[in-house]
Amino acid sequence: MISEAKPILLRVEGASVAFGGQTVLDRVDLTVASGRIVTVVGPNGAGKSTLLRLALGLVVPASGSVFRAPAVVGYVPQRLNVERILPLSVHRFLAMAVPEVVPSRRLDEALGQLGAGHVLRRQVAELSGGELQRVLLARAVLRRPGLLVLDEPVGGVDMAAQAEIYDLIANLAHRDGVGVLMVSHDLHVVMAATDDVVCLNRHVCCAGHPEAVGRHPEYLALFGPKAAGSLAIYTHAHDHGHLADGSVLPLGDGHQHGPDCRHG
Amino acid sequence: MDEFLLRAVSAGIGLALVAGPLGCFVVWRRMAYFGDALAHAALLGIVAGLLLGTAPIFGVVGVCVAAALILAGLQADRRLSSDAVLGILAHGALALGLVLLSGMERVRVDLMGWLFGDILAVSWADAVLVWGGAVLVLALLRLHWRALVAMAVDEDLARVEGHDVGRARLVLMLLVAVAVAAAMKVVGVMLVTAMLVIPAAAARRLARTPEQMAVFASAAGVAAVAAGLAGSWRYDTPSGPSIVVAAVALFVLSRLLPQRN
Numbered sequence: 001m002i003s004e005a006k007p008i009l010l011r012v013e014g015a016s017v018a019f020g021g022q023t024v025l026d027r028v029d030l031t032v033a034s035g036r037i038v039t040v041v042g043p044n045g046a047g048k049s050t051l052l053r054l055a056l057g058l059v060v061p062a063s064g065s066v067f068r069a070p071a072v073v074g075y076v077p078q079r080l081n082v083e084r085i086l087p088l089s090v091h092r093f094l095a096m097a098v099p100e101v102v103p104s105r106r107l108d109e110a111l112g113q114l115g116a117g118h119v120l121r122r123q124v125a126e127l128s129g130g131e132l133q134r135v136l137l138a139r140a141v142l143r144r145p146g147l148l149v150l151d152e153p154v155g156g157v158d159m160a161a162q163a164e165i166y167d168l169i170a171n172l173a174h175r176d177g178v179g180v181l182m183v184s185h186d187l188h189v190v191m192a193a194t195d196d197v198v199c200l201n202r203h204v205c206c207a208g209h210p211e212a213v214g215r216h217p218e219y220l221a222l223f224g225p226k227a228a229g230s231l232a233i234y235t236h237a238h239d240h241g242h243l244a245d246g247s248v249l250p251l252g253d254g255h256q257h258g259p260d261c262r263h264g
Numbered sequence: 265m266d267e268f269l270l271r272a273v274s275a276g277i278g279l280a281l282v283a284g285p286l287g288c289f290v291v292w293r294r295m296a297y298f299g300d301a302l303a304h305a306a307l308l309g310i311v312a313g314l315l316l317g318t319a320p321i322f323g324v325v326g327v328c329v330a331a332a333l334i335l336a337g338l339q340a341d342r343r344l345s346s347d348a349v350l351g352i353l354a355h356g357a358l359a360l361g362l363v364l365l366s367g368m369e370r371v372r373v374d375l376m377g378w379l380f381g382d383i384l385a386v387s388w389a390d391a392v393l394v395w396g397g398a399v400l401v402l403a404l405l406r407l408h409w410r411a412l413v414a415m416a417v418d419e420d421l422a423r424v425e426g427h428d429v430g431r432a433r434l435v436l437m438l439l440v441a442v443a444v445a446a447a448m449k450v451v452g453v454m455l456v457t458a459m460l461v462i463p464a465a466a467a468r469r470l471a472r473t474p475e476q477m478a479v480f481a482s483a484a485g486v487a488a489v490a491a492g493l494a495g496s497w498r499y500d501t502p503s504g505p506s507i508v509v510a511a512v513a514l515f516v517l518s519r520l521l522p523q524r525n
Binding site: 053056057058073075077080081082083085086087088089092093096097099124143149 | 291292294410413414416417418420421423424425426464465468471472473474476477
């Protein structure tokens with residue numbers, strides 16, 4: 001790999017977010033560069049979705065800063081509720097994602113890539129959870145984004161297809177140079193292709209490169225040999241625990257503050 | 265046809281044309297209670313108009329627009345559920361309007377007319393006002409259509425894709441406020457939301473795109489106005505409720521059609 005400096009697409013610096021006096025994010029730092037995949041992991045209520053919404057400019061930080069390069073953004077929200085009373089075909093929903101008129105062939109391609117070519121004429125409100133997820137991904141890809149922001153991109157998608165979707169995301173990043181920021185619901189299973197993992201629990205507990213351990217026989221059995229390269233166990237040592245409210249609980253010798261640590 | 269009936273039909277059709285697309289957004293975005301709240305608050309506008317010595321319709325438009333702005337502000341603050349906010353505003357304003365109205369001894373107001381509409385009493389000036397407003401509302405809807413539809417699907421996605429969601433939301437609230445004020449004259453406070461919701465719901469079965477639903481809703485509204493007024497004329501029934509009954513009949517008929525996809 002050539003070690004040239006990749007352009008920064010997103011930089012969050014010391015950003016805090018509070019809702020109604022409750023701190024949801026505490027002095028969070030995050031950088032996404034072109035061609036890099038950054039995965040955010042953490043327990044429920046850790047502020048993962050809020051961090052993504054902050055990155056997208058949908059939430060304003062109380063303090064700190066968010067820099068976003070002028071790139072096209074593709075966003076896959078955690079869930080989307082389309083009322084049944086809104087007549088909206090998948091075709092139209094996809095076409096809405098881009099300002100110009102898109103040829104149907106391109107819509108077909110985008111859906112086909114995600115194994116959802118058959119739903120083009122269906123109504124959005126009638127899709128299953130997994131189908132809707134694929135349509136949302138196709139829609140984000142259709143925008144030819146510079147930055148992809150994905151909130152649990154494989155939620156509700158069957159196991160066999162999950163690995164394919166992760167491969168597609170890895171291709172977009174490493175072949176086309178798309179910067180990817182995504183949330184993974186699962187603390188243990190993240191992509192081998194993930195370049196940086198951010199462990200979040202209101203503050204950034206730790207961040208760094210995942211260790212690929214994807215040769216586990218149980219994972220091979222579960223996902224098949226093709227998926228072995230895509231899935232890995234992310235292991236790292238925590239030097240602190242968390243109380244039920246998310247505050248830091250020192251373990252052993254207590255939390256060893258790193259050079260960048262600004263909490264506690 | 266008598267002239268007053270002609271006036272009534274023309275004002276009713278003007279209103280129905282606007283209520284179609286606006287009503288679609290009301291059902292897509294679950295704003296039915298919002299429309300209802302504005303209609304209730306509008307009674308306060310009648311009192312305001314009387315106190316200021318202007319035509320009641322100006323008071324109604326003013327109060328509806330003010331209420332829409334207050335609601336937009338309150339809904340940004342998520343500590344109160346919007347249901348509760350709407351309930352407080354709707355019934356608070358309605359009650360205040362009735363209390364103030366009872367204190368104005370020297371003014372005689374046709375309360376039943378405002379509550380249930382009196383389309384047969386519209387003047388040519390009213391009809392011109394309705395049509396002028398209708399053209400303005402349709403033009404604004406056309407201008408903001410892409411953003412409004414994107415927002416109806418999902419506000420976050422719309423914002424990420426570069427639509428000015430804040431402005432579109434404000435435009436929609438103000439347009440609904442204007443339509444509610446106009447519809448009060450036709451069907452009255454109690455039935456205003458019906459003119460928005462029922463034709464849109466009746467149009468759903470036939471529509472495959474948002475645009476089709478908007479156009480079919482306008483058509484359903486025009487048909488309901490025509491049928492309701494004809495029935496009212498023939499059987500001497502109150503005009504506003506007759507229009508709403510016709511709209512409901514159209515909705516029931518639409519349910520008998522197979523769903524188009």
